[in-house]
Amino acid sequence: MKKKFAWLLALSLVLSMFLAACAGNKETADDEKKPAEDAPKVEQVLNFVNGDTIPSMDPSMVTDEYGIQFVGTIMEGLYRLDESGKPAPGIATKHEVSADGKTWTFTLREDAKWANGDSLTANDFVYAWKRAVDPATGSEYGPYMMGGVIKNANAVNKGEVPVDQLGVKADGDFKLVVELENPTPYFESLTTFPTFFPLNQKFVEEKGESFATSADTLLSNGPFKFASWTSTANEWELVKNDTYWDTKTVKLEKMTFVVVKEAQTAVDLYEKGEVDRAGLSSDLVDTYSTHDDYTVEPDNSVFYIKMNQTKNPALKNVNVRKAISRAFDKQALVDEILNNGSIVANGLVPKDFVPTPDGKDFRKASGDLVKFDVKEAQKFWETAKTELGTDTVEIEFLGGDNDVSKMMNQYLANQLSTNLPGLKITLKEVPFEQRLELDTAMDYDMQFAGWGPDFLDPYTFMNLWLTDGGNNQMGYSNPEYDKLINETATTLAQDTEARFDNFLKAEKILFDDAAVAPVYQRAGALLVSPKVQGVFTNQFGATYEYKWASVGAEE
Template sequence: MKLKRLVFLLVLAFVLTFVAACSEKGTEQSSGTETPKDEEKVLNFTNLEAIPSMDPSLATDESSFVYLAATMEGLYRLDASAKPVEGIALNHEVSEDGLTWTFHLREDAFWENGDPVTANDFVYAWRRAVDPATGSEYGPYMMNGVIKNASKVSAGELAPEELGVYADGDYTLVVELENPTAYFESLTTFGTFLPLNEAFVEEQGDKFATSSDTLLANGPYTMENWESTSNSWELVKNDKYWDASTVQMDKLTFQVVKEVQTAVDLYEEGTVDRVDLTSDLVDLYSTDDNYQITPDTFVYYIKFNQTTNEALANKNIRAALSRAYDKEALVDEILNNGSLVANGIVPADFTPLPDTGEDFREVSGDLVTYDLEKAKEFWQKGLDELGTDAVEIELLTDDDDTTKLMVEYIANQLETNLTGLSVNIKQVPKEQRLDLDSKMDFEAQVTRWGPDFLDPYTYMNLFVTDSGNNKMGYSNPKYDELVFATASELATDNAARYQNFLQAEKILFEDAAIAPIYQSSRAQLVSPKVQGVHINPFGPTYEYKWAYVGSEE
């Protein structure tokens, strides 16, 4: 079990090294020794859903980025301390003005098919991610305002070839930035910045990344026995990987199990080696030697689509909904896994202020709390403005067990506390929810966000006007101004950037744009066999490169 204080100290240490704020959640550890070399080394896991996408340009969710990280490698990779270490890049240089980054690539990295990994693979992939024709959400989100010309390329005002990235020979990649970006090195570890083999991608066409046969790995593992609708798949050691000697696992297997009790039964019989627990099982297993609570930086919240429901376009109605459910009871009784109440969007123990070292969440404070009296006041104001005494909303959610319990609780609280409200729950598989979100085909939605890099910008940029991850019709020019300034004129003044973030977060909740629910933790049973699986504070939740099998004795 990892203590929150330890997490914070590791965060602070990483901040001092990389300027941008960060955190550390550690590594799954327990006593044991490695499996004898003559035995096949296999670990078995469950997944809550099918993998939505294995296309680095199109992936937007936790599961996708976990398996992209396992099968591919970018310029750098996060180690056990969440620090970037050598990937395809051996090292890099930054110009004095902070605008030009030159990466020197290794010459012993190869694709699964034997092709060398070159600087041109990064150029092609990054251009593809911001090309409007690709339809990427993360390409513009991650690169706009960071890489030179990305905003204009993603808006269709410039050709993708004008993006500030080019190859200086096969093994030197040059990146030009719009502004100095303190966290750019950590950005390069993220899935959107992975390289792609142009010839292979173009040959596959629309079939690219839809099955094992249409994927091409350059990372620790290859993906086997997978199709886009698969409920099981395998990661198999990639012998073509430049650092294959470090990879100790022969195979990792995964199967989709949405019912937690079913997953626990599989764990008890030794079929799988790690499971997440729901609240009803925490008390049963909390004294088990293999029980762990791992803090997360995921924040769950309700997003209100202001374009599809007249009531949700009303700020008072949104403000009422945001305050009408008891979050403390939710985390203590429904979740019961160490999760924390969320009263803002930037999580606790994630980013200390650079000038004082105080935690961002503590300084920003509780911006929207459970307050039944205020909720009813806002509700009545909203109803009066709408000229009605009844409101009906549809709440879109994932269909796993934990989400089902949480959403049923929230819906019941809302209907009980706000007279005249009807909440219709729409549960769908995660992949379908993401598709409906992308199309803005929902009214209210329970979603979550985990950081993609080590800076508050990873949360605050979600809600700027027309952001690829906004998808709810929210727009506030002052909010946009504050957030954009952190990546432009204030780019080199980290203390001032954080003051902007603090102001912007307050505006977000004054507008009742979203309703925060909780900051998650994972209550798990983890077999002592599972060794060397790093848990990242941002990007892919799990890092499997350094996994190995320990003794269960």
């Protein structure tokens, strides 16, 4: 999501989109499990709210959950997550894998078209993947998603070899051959992610710098397309894409979205019948928990405090970070501020995400690595102050600017300054897009952040903290951690037991170093209209899948 997207999305806690990858293949509500075949004829239009504007719709450039959600809605890759959350044929009808696991050959359907009528071919994938890792593009997710996976992706991105050396080629119009650096067990699920989507080269180059900045400069190949949208729009519409190869399956004719940042405003719109889904803040949960339309959605997104070791000298001290990690009451936060089904996180990989080879949930196998403990926190704090030679430490805390984000920021700041004597926290609360920019520039001390998975493997969480990784952006580095995680993608790629043993060891190292301070695993409390049917949530990537959505009669 994961996808850095999901991280920086605390604001979506109270909004209907909840744009981070969701857990367990769970539907939005019982009424959404499958379209009603015998429903009376009704207008096939759904109306939703979104937590903010969409920063980018360029598949090579999206890094946030809003972009990932909507790129996933209007486009399609080789595979698409189906109703059960499994990769199902998209533009590819099948694939074959070589004995050594390094060569994947995809057969593409011949009836796939772009919204302008152009045929979609293997060359569209070749162009898009090369563009994603080309250093001239400046993509963050290209090297992050393809580096160490597609042959020569890292070397291309570093400028060490020309882009035409990337391990992807077209064998005719409808066969795509991919060479991997190493066997990659989760590669099929990777192909469902926007970075791996095709692009129409002629269209992209014609639009130049304006590509993907408005409805007119986008070209869909998926179930829907934008009827109206600009990069600064607070409202937009999507309509059914009649050129989509499986358009007969798509029942919705239109979806509308409006940017709403306050939960009460979203609920007011829901009560008026103007929107069909609304997220609830903690105070509203108590009011609506007995409402017929009330539901709780679990999520695989984990939120934490990032501590930048490159800007504020105090945060280079491991005992400062250990103290901060233990000095705030997480249970009170999820019970009182969130009150939406979120649970305390005492590690990085979420609960009920992936099992270990012996069938045990990864979170249970790894255990609680960082728990709330004021006495322990104060021991680390006193040691840190002695090492720093000071009785006072000042730290700026970067957070979101919506109502619930502000409550959470203030709660965390109060807990830290109260439980760690001499710590002064200054809050810096900014809009979502600005937070993305500050994180990328590493222009912060601490920030409230989070991550939703991009594919179904612990690596999607664990590779965030590799030295100089594209999503590290806080100066953390541990050679042993790097070694363990890199081995899971190389020498141990086909040894499941050894891979998971490395993941378990690496997660312990991460929290021995107090690299980040885990806070909670997200869930969402919502009101969902019973007329919303066939909307599914995904374990990773785009939160919601609308391909099978429909409007049924309200009960």
